[in-house]
Amino acid sequence: MSSIKDVAKAAGVSTATVSRVLSGTDYVSKEVTEKVEAAVKELNYRPNRAARSLRTQKSNIVGLVVADIHNPFFSLIGRIVQDVAFENGYNVFLCNTDEDPKKEEAYLKIMRDENASGIIIAPTHQTTQSVENIINLGIPTVLIDRQVENAELDGVFIDNINAAKRLMEHCLQQGYHKIAAIIGGGSKTGKLRYRGMLDALNSHNKSFDKNKVKFIEAHIDDGYRATKELLQLNNQPDALIATNVLLGAGAIKALRELNIPIPEFGFACFDDSVWAPLVNPSVTVMAQPAIEIGRTAMEMLINRINNQNLSYREVILRAELIERESTNRLIISSPVAQRPFPINHGNSVL
Amino acid sequence: MSSIKDVAKAAGVSTATVSRVLSGTDYVSKEVTEKVEAAVKELNYRPNRAARSLRTQKSNIVGLVVADIHNPFFSLIGRIVQDVAFENGYNVFLCNTDEDPKKEEAYLKIMRDENASGIIIAPTHQTTQSVENIINLGIPTVLIDRQVENAELDGVFIDNINAAKRLMEHCLQQGYHKIAAIIGGGSKTGKLRYRGMLDALNSHNKSFDKNKVKFIEAHIDDGYRATKELLQLNNQPDALIATNVLLGAGAIKALRELNIPIPEFGFACFDDSVWAPLVNPSVTVMAQPAIEIGRTAMEMLINRINNQNLSYREVILRAELIERESTNRLIISSPVAQRPFPINHGNSVL
């Protein structure tokens, strides 16, 4: 491994000059520049990142802190974040918190130790402390997925209340009136979506039957169990909304096992996925624009890194209601194969 | 941000002593140790990684290089790799190559620049050059998913030939005899799986009808298109095997649109997924043990980092055939809801 000294020697210049050529900050004569570039090529020189980082107190590391990269919503975001990062010379550190504030804090500390340039984070539900931790780091940060009031941080979200409201509204319009919900209780997002659903109900002079709402951990198993419990109530619901893709998958498993007829029983969930149009009947979803979220977040982060004085901004993206069969109580029995579905849907999640 | 000097001053000792206490390598008296630890706590001191890395020519960075983290097979592996890494003090750099050798090479160079301690990689199809690049780095490396002959590298794989053979064997036993295949052409894995399928056919004195085999890029869209093409042949196939989860999803879309009756027409693919048991009919799969692959790979990597003199080893894990309805030509029409499916299947991929 050749160092900057070797290059300097080979080019017959000082290390400072080599550094200048590489960074392109200062003016260097054409002649010298060429000599240096030749030496760089010759020696196959690549600057040592640790040395650079130590000297500049910066790094090209960006932390991506999410609950679980295996959640397809996050993996799609992660995919795009990494793409944009790569295009801009940044590397992505992957951190899975499982919504555990301890882990989250540990990762944030590591980001500080690494002199991370920036962080993209979907903070855990312990919002206040968590966000305080982030702000105290003094590292440029973009929040995703979970909005935090009054946080002096950039963020990109969807309007959860509105999206949930529209989804509930849709179900009501389809004629369901005893609607149950399973909600991810680990994050702020779940609470907002609950509120949106409630808003829709209220505007119809309705409300949630309390024992038809379950705040649970956002895992497949939990969605499965909760759905089974809900369907064993005396006063059974006639529809179910799940507030994320994992809960949705668990719910479908349960509905299948219990042989619940859909869409006589209505079902819808958040997040589009590859399988939502493929299960039978196909599933109505509120699709979050994951790709756009990821791209926007990384771009905002780069802007923030390059200019810390920007005023903080929040980007709210619109989620899209995709109506499919699982809530189509009005016109039952149109065969699956005749319903078109998007082959290349940008929001789609595996 | 306090440095080791501040701690040394506060504890009234030298920086060397502080370093010794922190690393635990040399003996330090109890008394001094306590003073140092108190100072560390007091100042909320955390060692600067760049400085440490520069000095030791090591880092705690591990690169995870895969085609696409949004492929649920890789995202599950990534999830586990990151877990094990975290437990052992390593951080994971995420790299998506899209099977592009250029990108792969770029990421490998970055790993070198970062003094990465290790790499876990599913190499692209340009095997020889790619693996040479890896070996030339001199960084401990574990291959996953794509076996490379004669590579002086650790690896953890499944026996692709055998797994594909068993899957094909299963289809033949179910009475399908004009079986088509869509195969990921971008990686070695696809070729091995092709060979396994061929082996099974040969042992029945059969062979592939050449225009019923398509080597394509492993994307959903490509699987979709290829399936449509295959079903427009004069001599239509009576079954289809897809060699990975993305191709499988695309195939199902196409089969749905064309209103192909399953399991009269047979379908199976590699990789279990959350939706495989939920689509209708449920899909027979050859499930790869993704969690085990990820865990084993990271553990092997740590071993290799700690002892470069170990002899190289290959771990071959067994894939599991999960028979579901989509190949169940023999007993048609058992209702979905009555077929049990695993709620917490370890291999399951979203």
Add this chain to the structure above:
DNA sequence: CTGAAAGCGCTAACAA
């Protein structure tokens, strides 16, 4: 426009 030299924060000889 270029060079000399200091120093980022840490570890590891070597000394004591």
Add this chain to the structure above:
DNA sequence: TTGTTAGCGCTTTCAG
């Protein structure tokens, strides 16, 4: 058992 010190490879004043 502890301290002194050199130096990892780079950038960035400051001089020229």
